[in-house]
Amino acid sequence: MRLLVLTPILRREGWTPPPPKCVAPDVEVSYEWLDRGAETVESHYDEYVGILDMIEKGLKAQEEGFDAIVINCFLNPALPGMRELLDIPVIGAGEAALHIASMLGDNFSILDPDPPHRTYSHRVAAAVGLMHKLRSVRYLNLGVKGLSQDFESILNRMIEEALKAIEEDGAHVIVLGCTGMRPYAERLSEKLRDYGVPIVEPLSAAIAMAESIVRLGLSHSRASYPKPADKKRIS
Amino acid sequence: MRLLVLTPILRREGWTPPPPKCVAPDVEVSYEWLDRGAETVESHYDEYVGILDMIEKGLKAQEEGFDAIVINCFLNPALPGMRELLDIPVIGAGEAALHIASMLGDNFSILDPDPPHRTYSHRVAAAVGLMHKLRSVRYLNLGVKGLSQDFESILNRMIEEALKAIEEDGAHVIVLGCTGMRPYAERLSEKLRDYGVPIVEPLSAAIAMAESIVRLGLSHSRASYPKPADKKRIS
Amino acid sequence: MRLLVLTPILRREGWTPPPPKCVAPDVEVSYEWLDRGAETVESHYDEYVGILDMIEKGLKAQEEGFDAIVINCFLNPALPGMRELLDIPVIGAGEAALHIASMLGDNFSILDPDPPHRTYSHRVAAAVGLMHKLRSVRYLNLGVKGLSQDFESILNRMIEEALKAIEEDGAHVIVLGCTGMRPYAERLSEKLRDYGVPIVEPLSAAIAMAESIVRLGLSHSRASYPKPADKKRIS
Amino acid sequence: MRLLVLTPILRREGWTPPPPKCVAPDVEVSYEWLDRGAETVESHYDEYVGILDMIEKGLKAQEEGFDAIVINCFLNPALPGMRELLDIPVIGAGEAALHIASMLGDNFSILDPDPPHRTYSHRVAAAVGLMHKLRSVRYLNLGVKGLSQDFESILNRMIEEALKAIEEDGAHVIVLGCTGMRPYAERLSEKLRDYGVPIVEPLSAAIAMAESIVRLGLSHSRASYPKPADKKRIS
Amino acid sequence: MRLLVLTPILRREGWTPPPPKCVAPDVEVSYEWLDRGAETVESHYDEYVGILDMIEKGLKAQEEGFDAIVINCFLNPALPGMRELLDIPVIGAGEAALHIASMLGDNFSILDPDPPHRTYSHRVAAAVGLMHKLRSVRYLNLGVKGLSQDFESILNRMIEEALKAIEEDGAHVIVLGCTGMRPYAERLSEKLRDYGVPIVEPLSAAIAMAESIVRLGLSHSRASYPKPADKKRIS
Amino acid sequence: MRLLVLTPILRREGWTPPPPKCVAPDVEVSYEWLDRGAETVESHYDEYVGILDMIEKGLKAQEEGFDAIVINCFLNPALPGMRELLDIPVIGAGEAALHIASMLGDNFSILDPDPPHRTYSHRVAAAVGLMHKLRSVRYLNLGVKGLSQDFESILNRMIEEALKAIEEDGAHVIVLGCTGMRPYAERLSEKLRDYGVPIVEPLSAAIAMAESIVRLGLSHSRASYPKPADKKRIS
Known part of the structure; x- marks a missing residue:
């Protein structure tokens, strides 16, 4: 089986993603990025800029015989x-991620890297029809770019907000609200x-x-x- | 006050829309279409094709001093x-249209020109948070293009389905599910x-x-x- | 066009409301009060006392050729x-007000002059079918009468609670929960x-x-x- | 214990209600009607006409030592x-009635004597917060007054619609949507x-x-x- | 009328429950416990252990002519x-308890003896279809067993959390989330x-x-x- | 990886289930049944009879090193x-099955083998929090046992009801409401x-x-x- 992980942002040259741990031995995972799009996806406008290249990359993948496509962004x-x-x-x-979370517990909270996109976690939960299971959104106040700097202090921010979600809000499952949080998932889970309380990392969830x-x-x-x-x- | 009605489809040359009846004397309504987009909007893909030109036309309108923009499509x-x-x-x-309908009665039904877009009326109601007021969707089985042909028989289809919505489904308000139905609104209301049972025509509702x-x-x-x-x- | 603003409380002699800013040049707004009713509306009982005079004043307005009636009270x-x-x-x-707010953002919070009517903001949101968009109710602890005294300190209370709604509750739109708050709307918006975050003043919203x-x-x-x-x- | 059944319509002279079967031996049930009000309650306006006399009769009952008041109308x-x-x-x-029904089964349908009040059954279910348990409303097309004529044919109408609610709509409990249907409850249950499928008669439910x-x-x-x-x- | 209160835990010898105050003079209340089951019910597993004995005791009660059975546990x-x-x-x-609470006010909060069963109050509200009326759950951090020790300090914990539910969460009715809280109900109400704000004790509510x-x-x-x-x- | 499919009914000797097609090459699927339980699960009582053996079989599987357990029944x-x-x-x-269905389309309908268990499909959808995506339940009127007889005519019943779900109810996904329907899934899909319109077979969905x-x-x-x-x- 061949899966394509399509990241809806501009290709970053010279960077190779770590191989996913969550696939069966007969699954091959490839990665693709956009040639036309935005550097990061933090708004509907960022989505729009790359939206037709998404379609094109998707059609090409289907022609090339991929079995499925994973959109590598929490905002879908x-x-x-x-x-x-x-x-x-x-x-x-x-x-x-939200459907997996929904099967693991009575409710979930989302850790959101925001600002700036302070509204999107609620919107994603509403769009997939699971708003009634959303216990709270906890904001890291980092932005997507901030996620790539200063590993330990970011991890500590995540732990702090995850604990508040659990202890103050009563979260039963924690969902990471950005696939850029993937490098922190394992340490946070430990x-x-x-x-x-399970930690659901969205890219792995989508691949699975x-x-x-x-x-x-x-x-x-x-x-x-x-x-x-x-x-x-006419485009 | 200057309002721009932005129709999210390719410009049709030589066609001038009828002046709206629902504006105050100090309101001037202009019309704009897309240079890049689809002929009609019946899918998310059709939306995507014109999405960046929508943004561009919107920014231009704001610069030119328009006071507001109306998106001339039921799918928003x-x-x-x-x-x-x-x-x-x-x-x-x-x-x-759905917010106006929500203020006029306990529930509403949507007349949908579909197929092909048999799923969109429910999705619009969900997206604007008024699904709980949607009593039913009644399908005309015409398609957007079909709406521009054969006036009397289309009107009769609309009357027939509107009456079913009222008598069988218990609709309290009827919302026309496509701004292309505008030419029929007055006759249908009569x-x-x-x-x-009020008939809400979405373009007029949005202008108001x-x-x-x-x-x-x-x-x-x-x-x-x-x-x-x-x-x-990069786009 | 002639609109009647019907205030569901006893006529206060010698007081003229400020002309509304939110109407077109061809709209004439008149004001009417009750001869039988309560001094302020802070309970269902207050509503009941004037309820038949509301009907009477409404019928008279229709006979006199008014085009629409606005009920000048958040409790409808x-x-x-x-x-x-x-x-x-x-x-x-x-x-x-709640329908306008619903079109401006993903959710809204209500500033409520209460006590005593600590339950009504939730009930209004439920009655109009928009409870799912209510993020929070913030209480000023003034009462309707308190609203007419001490302008700057009341304004400061409103600013304080509006900021809490935005920063602590995550409100995207603020709705003033009493038409008696109208004199504060402009300063609060500034x-x-x-x-x-838009501030929606209910009387203006209803006139529009x-x-x-x-x-x-x-x-x-x-x-x-x-x-x-x-x-x-027999009445 | 002394309960007062307060019927929100004008007193009908010379008529004595049958003693309720659903009370304990130590419960005494009295009946009261309105001196100011409407002949029947089929609209909000009918409610308004008697609303202050309801309050007055209620206050008098409390002074006289009644332990509770039952409002003898499905519209509350x-x-x-x-x-x-x-x-x-x-x-x-x-x-x-709706709360009792909610405890007896997964959902309920309402038998509504309407027209004219074709909208009220839904509104009552919404007002008491049990809309999600309402499976359907089945209309008898009689009106409240029609309920007092032609016993066997009305009973047959009820049986016919109750069976449709059960077999076509999947109703698990049937609620009679008017306290005027009380004389039919026993025969219908048989x-x-x-x-x-239990039949819930609203006046008995409220007394209990x-x-x-x-x-x-x-x-x-x-x-x-x-x-x-x-x-x-001032009233 | 003969009611059986069936407590879904192992019989505790030598203990006689206080006679209920909430029944009519013609009602006789008997008590029964399990021979096979758990000491307390704080998990689904505890429920499972006694589940077939519950059925057996129920069938026996019906044969003996009881008119109804009350399950003496908030978890049903x-x-x-x-x-x-x-x-x-x-x-x-x-x-x-939740249905009675739903008739007394716009919302309710539950006082939960937890931990350990920190998830059950929400689940009970969801199971009976009244989640939308649940304002908050307040935890006493006692456990069911803790409820039987140290009367005054437990009462003070209850008062403290009930006041937080009222003042911080806006609770309109308080529901005791365990029938083991019954001895505290009267003092708490006072x-x-x-x-x-009414206090609803679940065993009394169920008997009534x-x-x-x-x-x-x-x-x-x-x-x-x-x-x-x-x-x-085969069992 | 080793998965155990635990079927909550009495072991049927001499019957071996077909190997599942939906697993990766490194997944080994074993099957287990109950020694104490009911012949089929069509009621809560049937569930209760085997509930403690379910626990025992589950604990044993965990001890034996299984990685996960699948409960082979739509009723969970x-x-x-x-x-x-x-x-x-x-x-x-x-x-x-319902979570997979929720990811494939806007709504789903359930094909239910019932009677007798005419209420369970709705209850399962409610229990897993996806009631709002349930478009309809279509009943085959067979019972679980009826599913094992007369292949072609049962298949035709399924096709007939699935088409009604699609064409009359507007279903976007069909979920088979009993794992006993598994032999029909492939032919029905074709x-x-x-x-x-995807057909979701619940046992395969749960294994995946x-x-x-x-x-x-x-x-x-x-x-x-x-x-x-x-x-x-004590059990």
Whole structure:
């Protein structure tokens, strides 16, 4: 099985992502980035700038025989449109993380790297229909870029806010609200092991869900995502 | 006051829209279309194709001193991104229609020109947070293009489905689920006058709401629609 | 267009309301009060005392050719009954404010002059079907009468609670929970301009919505508000 | 224990209600009607006409030592205001019926005597916070007055609609949507015994609930129903 | 009328419960415990251990002519299965308490003896369909066993948390989240009388509701609780 | 990875289940049944009879080194209690199927083998928090046992009801409401391929989800499922 992780931001040259630990031996994971898009996705506008390249990269992946595509962003950019055009499953990181979280406990809280995107965690929960399981959003006040600096102090911010989510808000599961938080997931999980509160990292969750859906021989519903009719389009 | 009605489809040359009847004497309404986009908007993909031109046309309108922008489509394409970038109010036709409908009665049903976009009426109601007031969706099985042909028989289809919505589904208000249905609104309203069930036409509703919000000196919340930060973007 | 602002409290002699700023040049706004009713509306009982005079004043306004009636109270007293008896639109201040707020942001908080009416803000949000957008209610602990004294200190209380709503509760829009707060709306908006959080003043919102609905040629649904049958009634 | 059943319509001379079967031996049930009000309650306006006499009759009952008041109407007229003014429990027939129904099964359907009041059953379910348990409303098309004529044919209408609610809509409990349906409750229950679907008659439900709440030494919350302050009121 | 209070824990020899105050003179209340079960019910596992003995004791009570059974535990253990097998009403303490609370005010908060069962109060509210009325859960950090020691200090903990529920969370009604809190109910009610916030004790609430439902001649719906078919079962 | 499929019914000797197609090459699936339990699970009572053997079989599997347990029943029997006692993931077939369905489309309908268990499909959707995505339940009127007879005619019943769900109810995804329907899943999927509506078979869905959750290194939250304390228990 071949999965493509499509990151909805501009390609960063010279950087290779760590191999995922959450796949079966027969799964091969490839990575792709955008040629047209934004440096990071922190707004709807950032989504829009890369939205047509997302579609293009998705169509190319399908032609090349990939079995499924994972959108490597908690905000699930371009998700409905990609599903309209593609037959293979397209799984968003935020959508997958919240569904996995929903199966592990009665509620979840999201750790959000924000600001600036202080509104998006609620919107993602609403868009995937799981708002009623959202206990709280805890803000790290870092921004996506801030996530790539100063490992230990960022980890400590995460631990601090995760503990507040658990102890003050009553969170039963913690969801990381940005796939850029992936490098912290393992250390954070270790630190919180005694609380018995699972930490869900969205990219891994989406890769695992994509694998499941491929093995089940399923894909998204054409009733929800009808194939766009041919018509005049100028882009 | 100057309002711009921005239609999220390719400019159709040689066509002038009828002047709206629902504005105050001091309101001037202009119309704009896309240079890059799709012929009609019946899918998320159609939205994506024109999404950056929507932003551009919006920014230009703001510079030219327009007081508000109305998105002339029930599906509210590009709405969140335009609000991020613009300071003047941006009002979507679907969003405005459902809020007006919500103030006129206990529930509403939507007349949907579909197929093909059999899923969108529910999605618009969910996106604007008024799903609990949606009594039913009634499908005309025409498609957006079908709406421009054969006036009397289309009107009869609308009357037939509107009556089913009222009598079988218990609809208290009827919302037209496409701004392309505008030419039928008046005749449909006349036909149904005896039922006392209001017919809400979404473009008119959005123009009226835009006017109201401008007069109130209001615009969208920056907490919901934060201004995108400067960053590298390639489109 | 002629709008009547009907204030559901006893007429206060010698007081003239300031002309509204939110209307088109062709709109004339008149004011009316009750001859039978309570001094202020802070309970259902206060509503009941004036409820039949509300109906009477409404019927008289319709006979005199008014195009719509605005109920000048956040609690929307007598709203369903007036709609049953009148054909012209009747718009409640609380209902209009929450719908406008719902279009400006993802959620709203209400500034409530309470006590004593500590329960009503939630009830208004529930009654108009927008409870899911209510982020919090912040109480000024003044009472309606307290609102008319000591301008600067009341303004400071409002600013303080509005900031708590924004910073602690995550409010995206602030709704003033009493039309008696109108004199503070402008100053409060100025103070909070840097937050980008709109302040919705309910009387202005209702006047603007009434104007919109009249221009759209709409009124409330007879399916939701059937005309009462003739029968024996002793009052 | 002394309970007062207060019927929110004009007193009908020469008519004595049948003694209720659902009370304990130590409970005495009295009946009272309005001197100012409407002949039947089929609209908000009908409620308004008698609303102050409801308050007056309630206050008098409390002074006379009644332990609780039951409002004999499915629409729960004057309920919040009576609770504001009275210390003894005030129980509405619609509210009690839906809560009892909610404890007997997963959902309920309402048999509504309508027209004309085709909107009220939904509104009552929403007002008491049990809309999510409402499976359907089935209309008898009789009107309240129609209920007092032609016993067998009305009973057959009820059986027919109750069976449709059970078989077509999947109703698990049937609630009679008008206390005027009381004379049919027993026969209807017998007819439907084989289905195992309970029939809840609202007046009996409210009398039983009132008795329970009195025995528990409870009454409504002052936080939900604060006592109205003294002020100038002219009625 | 004969009611059986069935406590879903192992029989404690030599202990006689105080006679309930909330029943009519013609009601006789008996008590029964389990021979197979757990010492206390603080987990689903504790429920499972006694679940078949609950059924057995229920069937025996029905044979002996009891009119209804009250499950003496806020968690409503074995409730759906007992209803499947029995024809007489079976009322759970948690379910009854939340429905009574729902009729007394706009919302309620639960006082939970937890830990360890920090998740159950939310789950009970969700299971009975009243989550939207749950304002907050306040934890006493005692455990069920802790409730039987040190009367005054436990009472003070309850008062402290009840006041926080009222003043910080805005609770309108307080529900005791364990029938083991019964000995504190009266003193707690006295202490909070000035707030006008009712205290609902779940065992009393369930006894009163059971009495009501018996007097109404009602029982649970067979559509919700179908009688199990005969089949091979080994236990 | 070793997964145990635990079927909550009495062992049927001489029957070997077909090997699942939906697992990775490194996954080994074993099957276990109950020694104490019911022949089929069609009621809460059937669940209760086997509930302690479920726990025992689960504990034994954990000791034997299984990585996760799948409960082979759409009704998710014993799920919360097993999670309390076990550290390895426990996944219910109904819960997994509805979460997978939720990711594939805007809504789903359930094909229910019922009667007799006409109420359970709604209850499962409510229990897992996805009621708002349930479009309809379509009943086959077979019962669980009926599923094992007469292949072609049962398949035709399924096709017929699935098409009604799609065409009349507007279902976007079809979920099989019993793991006993597994033999029909492939043929049904083929038949409905042209509609683009996915068919979710619950046992396969649960096996795939269990595999995912094991690979992610996750398990259920101890905040939602606290480990039961030691105490006296007699079973």
